Amino acid sequence: MDTEQNTHSGFGCPLEVAIEIIGGKWKVPILYHLQSGTKRFNELKRLMPRVTQRMLTKQLRELEHDQIIHRKVYAEIPPRVEYSITEFGLTLSPLLKVLHAWGTEYFDKLTVIRHGAAK
Numbered sequence: 001m002d003t004e005q006n007t008h009s010g011f012g013c014p015l016e017v018a019i020e021i022i023g024g025k026w027k028v029p030i031l032y033h034l035q036s037g038t039k040r041f042n043e044l045k046r047l048m049p050r051v052t053q054r055m056l057t058k059q060l061r062e063l064e065h066d067q068i069i070h071r072k073v074y075a076e077i078p079p080r081v082e083y084s085i086t087e088f089g090l091t092l093s094p095l096l097k098v099l100h101a102w103g104t105e106y107f108d109k110l111t112v113i114r115h116g117a118a119k
Helices: 003-009 014-022 027-034 041-047 053-065 093-115
Strands: 069-074 080-085
Touching: 014 027, 027 041, 027 053, 027 069, 027 080, 027 093, 041 053, 041 080, 053 069
Parallel strands: none
Antiparallel strands: 069 080
C-alpha cells in the first residue's frame, strides 16, 4: 500500500474511503432497497419508517454526489423523482450481501447484547 498516495487523496487508508461513502445510519439500507430496483422517495420512506424525511434527503444527496445512486426528475406536475443505483453503486453489492448475511447470522445475539435480555 502506498501511504504517500493515500495521504494526497485525503484518506488515510482504503477503509476510510469505504466508510466515507457508505457511512451514515441510512446509506446501507438505502442501497439495499435500491438493489431490487428503482424507488421513489416515499417508497424508500415506507421501507425505512424510522428515518426522518430530512435525513433521508441528506443521505440520498450524499449518495448521489458520490455517484453511487442516480436521481431522475420527471418534468411533471407534481414533479416525480426516482432513485436508482448506478453501475458504480452496484460494485457495492458484494459488500451489502456480506453485511446482510452477517446481520442475519448475529441478529439474535445482537438483540440480546443491545437489550440486555438473557437467553
